[in-house]
Amino acid sequence: MDSDYGVPRELSEVQKKRALYQPELPPCLQGTTVRVEYGGAAIAADPAGAHVISHAFPHTYGQPLAHFLRKTAVVPEAKVISEHSAVRVGIVFCGRQSPGGHNVVWGLYEAIKAHNQNSKLIGFLGGSDGLLAQKTLEITDEVLASYKNQGGYDMLGRTKDQIRTTEQVNGAMASCQALKLDALVIIGGVTSNTDAAQLAETFAEAKCATKVVGVPVTLNGDLKNQFVETTVGFDTICKVNSQLISNVCTDALSAEKYYYFIRLMGRKASHVALECTLQSHPNMVILGEEVAASKLTIFDITKQICDAVQARAEKDKNHGVILIPEGLVESIPELYALLQEIHGLHGKGVSVENISSQLSPWASALFEFLPPFIRKQLLLHPESDDSAQLSQIETEKLLAQLVETEMNRRLKEGTYKGKKFNAICHFFGYQARGALPSKFDCDYAYASCWFQVLGHVCYHIIAAGLNGYMATVTNLKSPVNKWRCGAAPISSMMTVKRWSRGPSATQIGKPAVHMASVDLKGKAYEQLRLNSSSFLLEDIYRNPGPLQFEGPGADSKPISLCVEDQDYMGRIKKLQEYLEQVKTIVKPGCSQDVLKAALCAMSSVTDTLNIMVSSSTGQTPL
């Protein structure tokens, strides 16, 4: 037997109840007729990178945005697709497992079957490896039965996270052609969606008939841009982690003798740490983005934590909870530089045993200063995206140890008069990643629940014949019936890095969907700043409780999503409507005064916008 993928699972009572849940569809996805309205050609947000991107993606850059319309919408230009020939669609899990992945499959299956019973959905077994090896499982009602609304990726499995080398891309194309796929749906995060865009371009170039579609599924929440408000899985991960963080806060407050250092899975960006902080109010969080912006060294951070411990001790508080994103280690300048040197030596084929002796003098000094356990972890091979193995590097233990040493010093010196500092370290990630998806993560699909919306959106994209697009659902903080479903070219989400440190210079100049950092000017971060001193000193811990599927809390959404002023896609549509109105009002034959007023107003608008665009990119206004 090759694997257990797709076998029926025994479900618990809670799982059975969840499996029965049949979510509602947003109006634009109801019925069997697809109505697509195309917007303007989508451009990359950073104009400076646009020409590089358009050069790299000649077939798939500059395609229009697509909006799916509800039955009742009156949009004369909309393309109406009501004939649905049978399609063959392949689907593959590409990134790390994230709650909700199964529902993308389920949603897509329901959608293609609803439109034509002869359509087939083919799952690739074992992720990208299965795609290349053509290991497939046809998705059926029987296969889906015990995976609906369930966590994990165990229905199809996954292996490594990339389809990038020429060999891999050609292998994927060969599979798509051999299986006569009309479309290939790739479920994943930033790297997988970059790969999806590249595949789409290569397929178009090679006149391969398979269209490629990406779906933003990643627990990290770092695939975030003007078109994508959040990713599938982020809400569940934050809720499960927040529950555990809150339990630890309660524990800290009960015993009043421990400092808990909790590292959170979430890759380089600190979205998970920020959201969990807003949900559970721990005493401190050290966001990688803050550290990078202020160029804090490991000693600065240690001192800051020690000062906090001391300030709390002065209020007779000898306990606390401190959150650390797993990506922090790469945000600390000197540790990042050390990692880059190590990775460079890895790249040159230097064996692990010999790396430390070949470091530059300053890197060697830092390396020798660090405790043995972290040295061993820093020496690990980098990941396929050139980042360090963040899940394996125990930054929380390093910080706890440094803080302990410093607090003992202060205690001896008499400057610190609190109790002996005691730390307990945790890493939360694996225990949340396989969780049952939350209602919102569900709501981020199939109307008020489940990931079918994205599945349905994928289907609609395929029906419209689009290639290199990502399924998007926006206006998520509003109720389901106000959600907007559409698609945006993945290439318009790309940016081009103009610099990069260390040996991973391969990324320089190459367009890619890059992970979004926490926006230090954003509203979610503002919430943190406003509250951080009361979080620090007042122990206003908050316990959102275990993930609920019924009753209060079951319908909550990520705080960072709700406070942000999003709905980019909605605004783009609104702008189009204004422009259409101007055209309608100012038709040839209108009065001279109306025309003059229109010219005057539009001239002012375009001037203002030109100035804004140029000031944000440093270019001379047009």
Add this chain to the structure above:
Amino acid sequence: MDSDYGVPRELSEVQKKRALYQPELPPCLQGTTVRVEYGGAAIAADPAGAHVISHAFPHTYGQPLAHFLRKTAVVPEAKVISEHSAVRVGIVFCGRQSPGGHNVVWGLYEAIKAHNQNSKLIGFLGGSDGLLAQKTLEITDEVLASYKNQGGYDMLGRTKDQIRTTEQVNGAMASCQALKLDALVIIGGVTSNTDAAQLAETFAEAKCATKVVGVPVTLNGDLKNQFVETTVGFDTICKVNSQLISNVCTDALSAEKYYYFIRLMGRKASHVALECTLQSHPNMVILGEEVAASKLTIFDITKQICDAVQARAEKDKNHGVILIPEGLVESIPELYALLQEIHGLHGKGVSVENISSQLSPWASALFEFLPPFIRKQLLLHPESDDSAQLSQIETEKLLAQLVETEMNRRLKEGTYKGKKFNAICHFFGYQARGALPSKFDCDYAYASCWFQVLGHVCYHIIAAGLNGYMATVTNLKSPVNKWRCGAAPISSMMTVKRWSRGPSATQIGKPAVHMASVDLKGKAYEQLRLNSSSFLLEDIYRNPGPLQFEGPGADSKPISLCVEDQDYMGRIKKLQEYLEQVKTIVKPGCSQDVLKAALCAMSSVTDTLNIMVSSSTGQTPL
């Protein structure tokens, strides 16, 4: 400010809903009249220790069992207490925090106020330290408001776990006298309840008017005997941990490349590990009791895991989940012996740096063989109960490392042909300990929810003037209206250890409530044995889901509780009824034949029982 104990907390939506929950009372606790029926004098289960216990507890051993009766029960001998003078009751958290502790306080408060509005409940702040220092907080509706049905011990806090030395006992007595307490309620596990019994005896000896009552609250589930079916907190801990274990199982199955080694908090006994295994079906669990019974060395255990990994690899399974109770390290004979040597040297005042050089040759050889991280952890000072600091010793990492070394050896040798062995280690405990209490843990109180039953029971014990008793609720696997509420003398739950290894010989010959091990002849363990090979090879992982408060799963109870054939208290009552019936039927004046039949039958019964009792204790039948 001294601390944040008892301050109002900000509650989340889920917490608010829980705070509103008003549980129902079992029939025997309803109304303001207390009906107590006394059973026979309770004896210790082990007759051999009985005389030692009775000698150590002359005032409190041999007291009768107490059963609280419902209004409608017709029991002429029952003591009916309907006059309730105002009482002053103190309450203190003594053991480690466990979900549900707050509800014992709430329940007790509601009960004493319902019986007399002038009664007062006084909480000691900061656990036993607060008891000795007379730091108190009067419990009021306002204080309770944000702690009802919530996790943690942060309303009153706790410090160390003992009231044992003469100084501590006298301090506690001084506090009780100064505060004019009619009763002192101690919330905790085996050690705290042993302390409670000792306090009760000392108070009785000294004619101190304060009665002492214990409540079995501990997440470990190891306070278990003929009178106590399970402890408050055990269900919640197992549910929260099982959720996380299941998520990790799903994760393992999704990526198919990791072995997860998960250590579970729960002290020396393996109840938590067994229950979590029955709930989530991981591939393996290594119970300390099994290891001790089979005298497995660390190498035996490593080999067993390696063989399992190999057997799984032959079925193309390169992932798995293995549970390890934190007490395992003390069940492995050679590690336990090493720990005893280390603790002995600690006892002699040898400093940590010098211990390794003073070990016996064999212990030194073992010590040097172990990886540095575990050496450091084994050298930690023992806990107050002479056990190792189980939460700090990463046995899961030790095993993972030993298994990895062995699997690499087998791979090189060619006897193992699977993928490279990869382990990820976890310790689950702190993140569950502060959780919101489950419905069952709630049901273990105040009828179908909350810990008030125990609170109420405490109150009833106090009203009956009993001293040195533990509140008991039995027949827990049945619906609430069939629960039996009563009280049993703590001394009758004691046993006397006739041997003890290493320097902790102070416990020899001293009666104490000892922790109950997993019963390897019990039904819960039988469930594990029946399923262990399918758990190992078939990946029949089961996800009970996050702790629910509504809908399916919300009313589930621990599997190990439900499969056991308990209700000892019910059977004791039933037997009394039979004896009464015989007395009633065979009154003077009955026919000769009836008398002869009775004599013949009773002679046979007593003979049978004598043989059974003597065979279980090795004594000559009477």
